[in-house]
Amino acid sequence: MSKIIRTLLVLTLLTVIIAVAGCSSSQQPAEKPAAAPTEAPSATEAAPAPTEAPTPTEAPAKPAEPTTIIYGLYQEPDVLNPFIASQYAADEVSKMVVEGLVDVDPDGNFYPVLAEEVPTIENGLVSEDGLNVTYHIKKDIVWSDGEPFTCDDVKYTWEIVTTPESGAVNTSGYDQIESITCDDPNTVQIKFKKFYAPYLTLFDSVLPKHATEGSTDMTTWDYNTTGLLGTGPFVLKDWESGDHITLVKNENYRDYPDLPKADQIIVRIIPSREVGKALITSGEIDILWDLSEADVPEFEENPDVVVNKRPGPGTERLLLNLADPTLDATDDPLNHPHPLLADLRVREAIQYGIDKQLIVDELLYGATVVGTSELSIGWAKCDIPPSEFNPDKAKELLDEAGFKDEDGDGVRECHGCKYAEEGTPLKLKIQSTSGNQLREETEQLLVEMMKNIGIEFYIENVPSSELFGSWSSGAFRKHGNFDILMYTTSDKIDPQSHMKGYFHKDSIPTEANNGKGFNYVRWINDRASEALDKAGSTPNLDERKAQYQIACEEIAHDIPHLYLYDRSEIDLTRSNIKGFKVNPWGRQTWNVEEWDKE
Amino acid sequence: MTHYILRRLIYAVPLLILISIIVFFLISLAPGGPMAAFEENPNLTPEDIVRLEEEFGLNQPIYVRYWKWAKRIVVGDWGYSNVTHRPVLEEIGHRLPNTLQLMLVAFSITLLISIPIGLYSALHQYSLFDHVATFFAFVGQAIPIFWFGLILIIIFNVWLNNPVSPHHGFAWSHFTQCADCKPLLPGGGMAPYGVDDPTLGQRIQHMILPVTMLAMFGMGAYTRYMRGQTLEVIYQDYIRTARSKGLSERMVVMRHAFKNALAPVVTIIALDLPGLFGGALFTETIFSWPGMGRLFYRSAQRGDYPLLMGIVMINAVLIIAFNLLADLSYAYLDPRIRYD
Numbered sequence: 001m002s003k004i005i006r007t008l009l010v011l012t013l014l015t016v017i018i019a020v021a022g023c024s025s026s027q028q029p030a031e032k033p034a035a036a037p038t039e040a041p042s043a044t045e046a047a048p049a050p051t052e053a054p055t056p057t058e059a060p061a062k063p064a065e066p067t068t069i070i071y072g073l074y075q076e077p078d079v080l081n082p083f084i085a086s087q088y089a090a091d092e093v094s095k096m097v098v099e100g101l102v103d104v105d106p107d108g109n110f111y112p113v114l115a116e117e118v119p120t121i122e123n124g125l126v127s128e129d130g131l132n133v134t135y136h137i138k139k140d141i142v143w144s145d146g147e148p149f150t151c152d153d154v155k156y157t158w159e160i161v162t163t164p165e166s167g168a169v170n171t172s173g174y175d176q177i178e179s180i181t182c183d184d185p186n187t188v189q190i191k192f193k194k195f196y197a198p199y200l201t202l203f204d205s206v207l208p209k210h211a212t213e214g215s216t217d218m219t220t221w222d223y224n225t226t227g228l229l230g231t232g233p234f235v236l237k238d239w240e241s242g243d244h245i246t247l248v249k250n251e252n253y254r255d256y257p258d259l260p261k262a263d264q265i266i267v268r269i270i271p272s273r274e275v276g277k278a279l280i281t282s283g284e285i286d287i288l289w290d291l292s293e294a295d296v297p298e299f300e301e302n303p304d305v306v307v308n309k310r311p312g313p314g315t316e317r318l319l320l321n322l323a324d325p326t327l328d329a330t331d332d333p334l335n336h337p338h339p340l341l342a343d344l345r346v347r348e349a350i351q352y353g354i355d356k357q358l359i360v361d362e363l364l365y366g367a368t369v370v371g372t373s374e375l376s377i378g379w380a381k382c383d384i385p386p387s388e389f390n391p392d393k394a395k396e397l398l399d400e401a402g403f404k405d406e407d408g409d410g411v412r413e414c415h416g417c418k419y420a421e422e423g424t425p426l427k428l429k430i431q432s433t434s435g436n437q438l439r440e441e442t443e444q445l446l447v448e449m450m451k452n453i454g455i456e457f458y459i460e461n462v463p464s465s466e467l468f469g470s471w472s473s474g475a476f477r478k479h480g481n482f483d484i485l486m487y488t489t490s491d492k493i494d495p496q497s498h499m500k501g502y503f504h505k506d507s508i509p510t511e512a513n514n515g516k517g518f519n520y521v522r523w524i525n526d527r528a529s530e531a532l533d534k535a536g537s538t539p540n541l542d543e544r545k546a547q548y549q550i551a552c553e554e555i556a557h558d559i560p561h562l563y564l565y566d567r568s569e570i571d572l573t574r575s576n577i578k579g580f581k582v583n584p585w586g587r588q589t590w591n592v593e594e595w596d597k598e
Numbered sequence: 599m600t601h602y603i604l605r606r607l608i609y610a611v612p613l614l615i616l617i618s619i620i621v622f623f624l625i626s627l628a629p630g631g632p633m634a635a636f637e638e639n640p641n642l643t644p645e646d647i648v649r650l651e652e653e654f655g656l657n658q659p660i661y662v663r664y665w666k667w668a669k670r671i672v673v674g675d676w677g678y679s680n681v682t683h684r685p686v687l688e689e690i691g692h693r694l695p696n697t698l699q700l701m702l703v704a705f706s707i708t709l710l711i712s713i714p715i716g717l718y719s720a721l722h723q724y725s726l727f728d729h730v731a732t733f734f735a736f737v738g739q740a741i742p743i744f745w746f747g748l749i750l751i752i753i754f755n756v757w758l759n760n761p762v763s764p765h766h767g768f769a770w771s772h773f774t775q776c777a778d779c780k781p782l783l784p785g786g787g788m789a790p791y792g793v794d795d796p797t798l799g800q801r802i803q804h805m806i807l808p809v810t811m812l813a814m815f816g817m818g819a820y821t822r823y824m825r826g827q828t829l830e831v832i833y834q835d836y837i838r839t840a841r842s843k844g845l846s847e848r849m850v851v852m853r854h855a856f857k858n859a860l861a862p863v864v865t866i867i868a869l870d871l872p873g874l875f876g877g878a879l880f881t882e883t884i885f886s887w888p889g890m891g892r893l894f895y896r897s898a899q900r901g902d903y904p905l906l907m908g909i910v911m912i913n914a915v916l917i918i919a920f921n922l923l924a925d926l927s928y929a930y931l932d933p934r935i936r937y938d
Contacts, residue, residue, distance in 0.1 A: 070791055076896070078681045086681075167653060167683075169636060170645060219683040242690040242888025246789055266791045271883040271892060275786060282756045282781045317912055465899070470647070471632045472656075509615055514648075 030302070066263035066596050069577065071589075072276045072285040076242060079224040082205040083161055083168045088587075091287065093267055095587040097144075097232035100204035101135050101154070101188075104493045104585045106310065106586045108378035110200050114231060115151065121539055130195040130539035135188040135203075140201040144235045144250045146554040148208050151182035161218060167219040171481075173202045197536045198494030233260035233593035253593075259577065260593035264297055266404045280305055286597065287574040289578060289588060293364035294438055301573060305348045306573045312584035313378065314490035315371045316442075318430070320347055320560060321482055323522040326481050331510040333522035334395045339420035340428060341483065345401035345497065351387050352394035353453040354446065360565050363441050367570070371563025374502070376586065380478045380545050381493050382552030394453040398426070398554065405454050412454040417544065427456040429440035432486040434461035439486060442564070471515025478509050480522060488567055490517075493585045495548060499596055503551060505529045505561070523560035602937040603922070604638065610918045617914045618671075618907065621715040622664045625903050632656065632901040634682045654680050667907065677904035681897070694875065696788060697882075701874035703805060704812035709867070712817040715826025717856060723829065733822060738818030747811045747884035752806060755785035783807055786886035809887040812878060823866060827859040834858075861931040868924035872916035876909075877917035 117126030402417035469475030507517025877891030
């Protein structure tokens with residue numbers, strides 16, 4: 001044999017050695033549980049043939065198999081610290097470990113977690129002006145390492161989050177707090193500088209003072225990964241980057257040993273949703289997170305898999321630019337109107353021309369409902385009737401607005417219209433995120449529907465990073481250089497910052513305010529702006545709801561956003577999983593202590 | 599020879615600097631960036647955004663950022679990921695062994711199968727074997743790799759059950775609906791979940807499908823290469839000379855034809871080796887394999903430039919090194935080539 005063949009053989013051998021070495025080095029030797037072999041549901045393993053047949057007398061000594069639930073996420077959390085994480089998937093994992101004072105149930109109501117009750121004006125825990133909020137902490141709560149949980153932890157959380165160098169992503173609300181006093185370990189008294197409407201959403205996570213004290217730069221903490229510590233039903237055991245995260249039950253949990261019902265939750269990172277769907281079909285995973293409506297039909301007939309769905313706060317909509325798209329971030333849309341879209345009759349015609357129900361039935365398989373308003377669920381839900389599909393009315397409105405097709409090419413042109421130059425065709429660019437099949441199909445239907453009433457829509461999709469780019473990177477959405485955009489945004493359980501950010505006249509991003517706000521369509525409506533100001537300045541929920549209703553009605557009238565359909569929160573579970581309950585407001589692990597496997 | 603190597607190494611320095619500049623600027627030009635993840639959050643005020651931009655160092659002009667990065671890299675400080683806040687080398691260190699494990703096994707299997715097939719095909723040109731091999735080589739090249747991986751999962755994980763599980767044999771779980779059925783092969787991951795110390799057998803089971811996917815793709819190319827090179831060689835005069843000397847066919851093939859046909863292939867192998875460190879994005883995505891490909895993709899998506907630069911620079915160094923190695927191996931295998 002020649003040298004080369006020998007070299008090749010050596011190379012191959014080396015390869016195998018390195019590979020095997022890679023195998024063993026990549027797996028940290030984890031602590032072995034003392035009890036009998038952990039028989040986790042390894043999908044691959046053939047039922048282990050016992051080497052010796054156990055004698056009947058020995059058999060009863062074997063403890064029950066631990067319950068392991070495998071939860072498939074297609075995103076990997078970046079960090080688990082809720083104050084610096086930027087991905088939804090991070091909270092999905094951290095919620096199993098970290099708790100807050102109160103949380104939100106699937107119906108959109110707050111319920112106490114570490115607090116004894118939810119503070120309101122009625123129970124006297126919130127002052128009439130809303131500036132003083134008191135939480136009573138449940139007795140005898142301990143962190144999973146056994147240290148007591150006290151008011152000091154809450155105070156520390158506030159202090160860290162508002163420290164400039166802490167790296168906290170989101171400080172809004174916390175920066176409105178003037179002081180926190182801890183007269184006794186179980187009473188938290190919070191004093192706000194000025195009224196902050198979403199006060200209940202603060203402290204949805206609390207940091208452990210004793211375990212993280214030292215550096216005020218949160219990004220350097222061990223807490224972000226393997227050192228995560230909370231009061232919740234599970235504790236983090238290990239995190240194999242890119243592969244899985246193991247959580248085992250917290251023996252210091254307040255309801256232990258009744259809860260949590262499962263012994264172990266393994267979060268598996270499955271980067272492709274298609275593969276996730278195959279794996280839940282084969283039973284290799286028990287729960288699959290976050291699917292889309294189009295995935296529903298293929299599982300409806302499968303008795304092994306349950307489709308859990310519930311309408312969520314997100315709504316797919318068209319954003320209709322009211323300002324001149326050739327200008328860079330104009331602060332005066334009224335004097336620089338969009339030549340075509342600034343005329344209300346054109347926007348109305350577009351809405352009349354869209355058969356929203358057809359989109360829901362054909363593209364979303366009837367798994368959701370048509371969009372009507374920004375606040376479609378929750379305590380602040382707006383009451384707005386669905387728009388009418390009426391192409392004849394649309395054509396009438398366009399005729400009236402001075403758009404007629406005189407050259408016979410199927411597209412109307414301006415003949416005596418309000419803002420555009422004579423002869424300008426009624427041609428609008430629609431943009432969305434590229435590579436999203438549902439959106440592309442929706443756009444094609446819209447193009448057809450618009451063609452029917454004499455409007456030409458043309459599609460020019462861009463990658464989502466470009467569409468959602470920042471002010472400083474010059475993103476066209478922020479700078480107002482578009483006709484029509486299509487995407488989904490979701491309001492939060494407290495809609496104030498979302499509503500104000502998108503619809504208040506002061507939220508138009510301009511040079512002067514350094515791109516602040518999300519009113520990309522540059523909609524100016526005094527009545528809506530006033531209603532949003534009022535809604536943000538009172539702790540009275542009925543009053544706030546009434547103000548949001550006013551804002552929603554103005555939106556429905558002026559159509560700066562045209563709502564197409566509501567998005568549903570959809571998760572799959574194997575049929576033997578019990579206790580899973582979709583929560584459109586937060587993380588699906590909100591009630592993980594109730595999860596069980598039959 | 600030493601001079602040649604030295605010269606090549608010295609040339610590599612400006613090349614690496616140039617690569618780092620181009621890549622750094624390209625990354626900054628890409629839309630999105632590390633801030634994109636925060637833009638959609640209505641709770642963030644512009645002050646928050648400015649504060650975060652400062653934290654990531656994005657408020658400085660690009661040449662300042664590059665200079666800062668370059669100064670640190672020279673002294674061996676690779677920086678921290680913008681996304682996970684962990685050291686860049688630690689992030690890479692977590693993924694690299696996984697990637698090497700998968701890629702090296704797949705690559706060796708690819709070579710062990712495709713080189714003999716290519717050789718045999720060439721020696722029996724236009725035989726039935728040759729036609730079948732050619733057919734599969736083209737199929738392997740033409741199949742979309744992403745689709746092929748999904749099909750593997752559907753067949754071996756969803757449809758076929760493990761015969762040792764309670765329901766025996768060829769049960770199509772779609773129709774039999776047995777709750778106790780276990781899939782024949784795992785559909786992803788490196789080892790069974792919840793098992794603290796997986797056995798070698800379990801690890802091998804987890805490698806079967808991803809290795810098949812990678813090998814299927816690589817085999818097509820290498821079979822064709824080996825076949826083409828062998829065909830070129832066997833009509834050379836020295837082969838005829840060897841035959842006329844009365845050497846056995848085995849000697850002719852192994853000693854003269856194979857060695858000479860292999861020389862260019864070894865060069866290609868050397869050029870392919872740095873790619874193994876980069877991982878395979880599609881395979882890793884489909885089989886949930888925590889490797890370098892996905893790490894690279896994620897950091898590109900999130901505009902995580904410290905990590906991105908780290909991966910790119912490591913790859914650049916490897917490519918330069920293996921290129922040199924390929925040139926040297928060529929000189930070693932083919933005495934007609936000299937570097938002075």
